[in-house]
Amino acid sequence: MANRMRIAMAAVGLLLFGLALGAYAQTPAFHDIRPGYGVTAIGWLSDYHPPLRGTPGDSRVYILDSGVPGGTLYVQGGTHGNEIAGVMAATILVERAIPTVGRIIVVPHGNNANVDYNDGYRSGVPSYVTIEVQGGVPRSFRYGSRRTNPAYEAEPDPDIYVSPDGGVHEGNEIRNLNRVHPGKPDGTLTEQIAYAIRQLLIEENVDVAIDLHEAGVNSRLANTLVAHERALEAAVYAVLDLSAQGLHFNLEPSRQEYRGLSHREWGDHTKALAFLTETANPGQTDEYTAPDVVNDPKNPLHDRVGRQLAAVRAIVDAAVLLGAPPVSYEGVPTYADLVRDGLGPWLNAPTAQP
Amino acid sequence: MRNAGTVLLLSTLLVGVLAAAPAMAALEAPALITSAGQSPGALMVRVLADQAGVANVYDATAGLDQLAGAKSLIIVVGASMKGLGAAGIDVDQEFARIESLLVEATSRGIPVVAMHVEGAPRRGSTSDDLSVLVLEYADHAIVRADGNEDGFFTRLAEEHDVTLQLVERTAEAGAVLKTLYGN
Numbered sequence: 001m002a003n004r005m006r007i008a009m010a011a012v013g014l015l016l017f018g019l020a021l022g023a024y025a026q027t028p029a030f031h032d033i034r035p036g037y038g039v040t041a042i043g044w045l046s047d048y049h050p051p052l053r054g055t056p057g058d059s060r061v062y063i064l065d066s067g068v069p070g071g072t073l074y075v076q077g078g079t080h081g082n083e084i085a086g087v088m089a090a091t092i093l094v095e096r097a098i099p100t101v102g103r104i105i106v107v108p109h110g111n112n113a114n115v116d117y118n119d120g121y122r123s124g125v126p127s128y129v130t131i132e133v134q135g136g137v138p139r140s141f142r143y144g145s146r147r148t149n150p151a152y153e154a155e156p157d158p159d160i161y162v163s164p165d166g167g168v169h170e171g172n173e174i175r176n177l178n179r180v181h182p183g184k185p186d187g188t189l190t191e192q193i194a195y196a197i198r199q200l201l202i203e204e205n206v207d208v209a210i211d212l213h214e215a216g217v218n219s220r221l222a223n224t225l226v227a228h229e230r231a232l233e234a235a236v237y238a239v240l241d242l243s244a245q246g247l248h249f250n251l252e253p254s255r256q257e258y259r260g261l262s263h264r265e266w267g268d269h270t271k272a273l274a275f276l277t278e279t280a281n282p283g284q285t286d287e288y289t290a291p292d293v294v295n296d297p298k299n300p301l302h303d304r305v306g307r308q309l310a311a312v313r314a315i316v317d318a319a320v321l322l323g324a325p326p327v328s329y330e331g332v333p334t335y336a337d338l339v340r341d342g343l344g345p346w347l348n349a350p351t352a353q354p
Numbered sequence: 355m356r357n358a359g360t361v362l363l364l365s366t367l368l369v370g371v372l373a374a375a376p377a378m379a380a381l382e383a384p385a386l387i388t389s390a391g392q393s394p395g396a397l398m399v400r401v402l403a404d405q406a407g408v409a410n411v412y413d414a415t416a417g418l419d420q421l422a423g424a425k426s427l428i429i430v431v432g433a434s435m436k437g438l439g440a441a442g443i444d445v446d447q448e449f450a451r452i453e454s455l456l457v458e459a460t461s462r463g464i465p466v467v468a469m470h471v472e473g474a475p476r477r478g479s480t481s482d483d484l485s486v487l488v489l490e491y492a493d494h495a496i497v498r499a500d501g502n503e504d505g506f507f508t509r510l511a512e513e514h515d516v517t518l519q520l521v522e523r524t525a526e527a528g529a530v531l532k533t534l535y536g537n
Contacts, residue, residue, distance in 0.1 A: 220475065236394065236401050244525040248500070250475045251394040255436055 028058040029115045032139050033091055033108060034348040038064040038098040038331065045107065048203060049185065049196035056152045057193045059112035061200065062094045063105050064329070070102025071207040071325030073316055074272065076197070078109035079177045079211055079262065081144020082121070084129060084293060085279045085301060086212025088141065088343065089308035093332060095348045102327035105204055110211070111177040111193055115142040117149035124290045125283045129301070131294070134349035143283075143293065148175035148190045155188070164191070165268075167259025178211070181265035194265075201270040208319045208327070209272040211262040212308050214281035217288075217299060222280035224250040225311060228267025231275055237318035238275075238311065247310055247335060249277075273319055277311045279304040306338035380536025381465055381494075383409035386424035388416040390452045390484045392441050393432030395472045402471075402528035403428070407537040415441055417451065418458055427459045428467045428531075429488050433480035445480060449487065456491040467534065468492035468516070470507065471524045473500040485510065492516050496530050498523070 028044075035042065041063040046053035059078075077083075077090030090108035097104055109115060118127065128140045150157070153175060161174040164184055173179040175190050183194025201209055208231075215221035227235035232253055239251045254274070258264040267274035281304065283293035294301045309332055320326050333346045387403060387410050389396035400412040410428070413420050421427065429452065438448060459466055468488045470476065489495060489510040497507045499520040511518035519530050 232394070232397070233401075236397050240398060240401060240525045240528075243523045246523060248473060248524075250472065251398070253394060253437070253440070255440055 026054055026056065028056055028112050029109070029142070031060075031109065031115075031142065033060070034095055035062060036095045036097070036331070036348060038096070038104070038329070039094060040065040045193065045196040045200065048199035049192060051185070052192055052196050055189060056113040056149070057111070057189045059107055059109045059193075061105060061107050063103065064093075064097055064099045065103045066099035066101055066328075068101045071320070071327045072103045072105060072204055073327045074105045074107075074201060074204070074206040074209040075212065075312060076107045076110040076210070076262075077212045078107075078115070078144070079111055080146045080213060081109070081111065081114040081117075081142065082125060082146055082283060083212070083214035083281060084141065084143055084283070085214050085281065085304035085308050086277070088301065088305045089212055089312070091141070092305065092309065092343075092346055093312075096331045096333070096346060097329045098331040099327070099329045102325065104327065104329060105200070105206065107197070110197065111148060111190065113148040113152045113189060113193070114146065114177075115144035117145045117147075119145040119147055121146050122284060122286075122291070124288075125293060129294050131343050131347060133344045133347045137349055139347060146176060147172060148177070150175065152189050163260030165259045165265060167257075167261075169260065173260075178213075178262055179260040181260055181262050182269045198266070198269055201266060201272050206270065206272045207324050208316060209262075209266050209270070209274050210312055210315060211266075211274075211276045213276055213278045214284060214304065215278045216285040217280045217282055218285060219280075220250075221252070221278045223248060223307065224252050224278045225315075226252045226254055226263045226276040226278070228254045228263050228274040230267055231273035231319070234273060234315065234318040234322050234324075235275060237321060238314040241314040241318060242310060245310060245335065247307055249311065273324065275315050277308055279307050302338045302341075302343045305343060306333070306335035309333065309338070310335040381467070381534050382425035383535055384424055385410045385426040385428050385467075385535075386416055386420055387412045387428045387430065388420075388455065389414040389437075390429050390431045390488055391433030391448060391481055392437030392443065393434040393472060393476055394437070395432040395469070395476065396430035398471055398524060399428060399430045399469055399527065402525070403531055406528045406532035406535070408531055408535045415443065415451070416455065418454060421455060421458055421464070424464060426465050426467065427455065428469060429455070429492075430469045430471065431481060431484045431488055432470065432472050432476040433478060433484060435480075449484070452484065452487060456488065460491055465493045466491050468495040469527065470495075470497045470501050471527050473498040473524070474503065477501055477506075482506065489514050489516055494534060495519070496521065496527050498527070
């Protein structure tokens with residue numbers, strides 16, 4: 001009898017543990033992001049598509065409202081969790097930007113369901129990167145993957161994936177956020193994330209939308225700005241502005257065949273001028289066997305984040321110059337600031353030592 | 355405030371390039387600006403020409419009709435297969451269009467400026483073949499220096515007696531245009 005009781009209790013314990021594990025697995029990942037004074041509200045992607053609530057695809061939405069009428073800028077990092085310069089640039093915007101005209105909306109982890117997954121796409125890359133901030137305190141940031149963790153999708157990958165607007169891709173791209181735009185309200189988890197983002201862009205009346213990415217060091221996409229055709233002239237001005245600062249960016253117009261990609265679908269399905277930036281990440285480079293994604297001598301993380309932030313600034317200035325509603329902000333480091341200081345001083349540190 | 359800073363930076367670059375530019379007879383506007391290869395470089399040059407006060411007509415796929423009112427021809431080299439595809443042009447058609455413009459401009463005494471402003475990433479066999487074609491007819495060439503690290507444009511310019519000016523940054527090409535057009 002006692003044995004039966006022990007077995008029953010063990011079974012109940014296992015059941016409860018399993019349920020707890022299941023609930024934990026369905027909780028969106030939280031990140032070490034310490035909002036600064038510019039942040040006036042914090043929401044979720046699920047505010048724009050409620051079925052995402054309680055799933056690993058939900059993600060924080062940071063709103064920085066100047067209170068001064070103007071336009072709305074949307075910046076997204078982490079579409080691909082391994083493209084860490086975009087995540088860090090978005091994080092610095094949340095922690096440092098003070099809007100002075102209009103609003104900035106930042107989602108540092110566009111696909112929060114890829115942050116705990118290593119898809120083996122590249123070997124030798126870390127699960128976390130650590131940055132030492134003021135006072136020598138380490139802060140850690142997840143280094144995720146290109147695609148959604150398959151454990152979070154209900155169905156296995158198909159052989160061929162056709163995006164909502166007809167883009168034909170390899171089957172595993174069904175878990176790549178940047179192939180499934182503009183998403184589906186009743187689609188896969190990844191498609192629902194894309195749908196929530198589309199709803200955000202529409203409901204928040206976003207004027208300029210920027211998706212921050214990285215590519216391999218030797219990729220033709222490294223240090224490139226891609227722009228929807230409605231945004232192309234602003235992109236030209238932005239590239240020339242960056243050039244004047246000594247930062248070479250290639251310009252790539254979005255094409256009709258890029259179905260499912262953000263610069264194509266955001267530009268087609270919302271009023272936003274849509275852009276995508278790419279910097280050069282050693283962690284995505286086939287030729288590197290042991291990439292250092294933070295301290296690579298040619299493409300250190302602070303340099304890449306500086307390029308991302310410079311591109312965001314140049315895009316905003318160009319769009320406003322050409323007639324977009326004004327958006328302005330201060331407090332964000334320039335490329336030169338980050339080359340001089342590194343990332344640490346520009347990330348918020350604990351206000352008190354334990 | 356930051357726009358003012360950008361203008362100041364561009365002005366500083368302009369002064370620097372002006373000081374370094376050799377003396378030469380000014381070209382006349384309006385300029386017809388077209389692409390050889392359908393990359394975005396031609397659109398960049400249109401913006402730079404506007405900023406430099408060079409009156410221009412921009413048409414990435416210009417034909418002989420567009421050359422009628424032009425007093426100079428700026429051809430911006432940069433091959434993009436996707437750009438050609440989007441414009442509905444194949445490589446052979448692009449070469450034929452550019453050659454017809456060059457031949458016609460030469461026969462009418464219209465000076466030709468060759469530009470390659472997208473640097474090393476926009477080098478490649480098709481771009482290089484287009485550069486060979488355009489520099490054969492060009493009077494001036496403006497090239498971003500990282501696209502000439504192998505001396506490709508230097509050799510072409512020497513071979514065809516073309517005045518070559520290298521710029522470190524794409525944005526500096528506007529200052530060279532300003533000088534060429536005497537603005």
